[in-house]
Amino acid sequence: MRSVSIIGLASADLKASSPPVRSATMAATGQGRTSVRVNVTGTGKASVETGISVLDHLVSLLATYASFDIALEVEPGNADAEIVGAARALGESLAAPLRAKGVRGHGAAILPADEALANVVLEVSDRPAVFSNVDLSQARVGGLATDVAARFLDQLTESAGLTVHVRLIEGSDTQHVLEAIFKALGVALAEACRPRKDGQ
Numbered sequence: 001m002r003s004v005s006i007i008g009l010a011s012a013d014l015k016a017s018s019p020p021v022r023s024a025t026m027a028a029t030g031q032g033r034t035s036v037r038v039n040v041t042g043t044g045k046a047s048v049e050t051g052i053s054v055l056d057h058l059v060s061l062l063a064t065y066a067s068f069d070i071a072l073e074v075e076p077g078n079a080d081a082e083i084v085g086a087a088r089a090l091g092e093s094l095a096a097p098l099r100a101k102g103v104r105g106h107g108a109a110i111l112p113a114d115e116a117l118a119n120v121v122l123e124v125s126d127r128p129a130v131f132s133n134v135d136l137s138q139a140r141v142g143g144l145a146t147d148v149a150a151r152f153l154d155q156l157t158e159s160a161g162l163t164v165h166v167r168l169i170e171g172s173d174t175q176h177v178l179e180a181i182f183k184a185l186g187v188a189l190a191e192a193c194r195p196r197k198d199g200q
Contacts, residue, residue, distance in 0.1 A: 033075045034082060036089040040097045040193045042069025050074045050086055054142035054175070055152065058182040059090075065111065065186030080148060087152040091159025097193050098124050098160060107191030113179035116171030120184035122192060125163035130154055132166035134177065141175045149178055153185075 046063035048056040051074055063070040072090060074082045098105060106123040118134075136150040157164050164185075171177040 033073075034085045034089045035071075035073050036086070036093050037069075037071040038090065038093040038097075039069040040066075040094070040190070043067060045069045047071045047073075050083060051076060052083070052148075054178075055083065055149070058149070058178055061179060061182045062186040062189070065183045066190040068186070068190070080151075083148055083152055084155050087155035088159045091156040091161075094160045094189065098162070098189075100193075102195050104192055104194055104196045107188035107194075109184040109187035109191065110169070111180055111183035111187060113171075113176040113183060114173065116173065116176035116180040117169040118171070118177065118180035118184045119167040119169060120164065120181065120188045122162050122164045122185075122188050124161055124192065126161070128158045128161050128163060130157050130164045130166065132168075134166055134168045134181070136178075141178065153181075 042063075044064040044067045046060040046069070048059045048063075048070065050056055050059070050072065059070065059072060062068075070090070072086055074086050076082075097103070106121075108119070108121040110117065110119045112118075130153055132150075137147045153164070153166075166181055168177060168181075171180060
């Protein structure tokens with residue numbers, strides 16, 4: 001059985017008019033322990049230890065392109081279960097900043113990774129789902145079964161409460177496709193957490 005605790009933190013250097021919840025910490029315990037710390041007003045620093053180097057790389061790319069500080073650690077255990085747990089913890093950590101008063105709550109980005117080009121569009125939603133034209137069910141990259149990457153995205157989306165559309169515009173190399181998707185996801189998440197301007 002997995003228990004979850006969440007602590008919302010306010011960044012001290014934010015002005016009073018800024019959205020009040022800008023970072024969050026979560027610890028989840030079950031068969032193993034998953035801990036996540038997210039600061040959406042960070043500089044893109046990432047410390048990611050999921051036990052799968054390719055997934056570490058992808059989440060670090062997300063942090064870099066979002067300019068989020070993310071610390072994510074998964075204790076050894078059932079790999080698939082802990083990866084899903086990590087996605088759940090990360091998504092729930094992002095849920096409050098995405099819903100803070102005055103933020104946009106939606107974002108979009110198109111990013112490349114070599115020959116791959118991916119478009120990600122997202123919005124805070126009461127009906128979370130991922131809609132994608134990318135089949136991640138078969139190929140493997142760096143020891144990562146890419147259906148695990150798909151399940152990571154599904155769980156992240158559900159836990160954060162997002163509707164996400166992923167469109168692969170170009171791309172043949174599986175690793176480059178995943179990199180383009182996670183880069184674009186990072187930029188879209190950052191856009192969704194930004195303060196809303198007049199007319200948005």
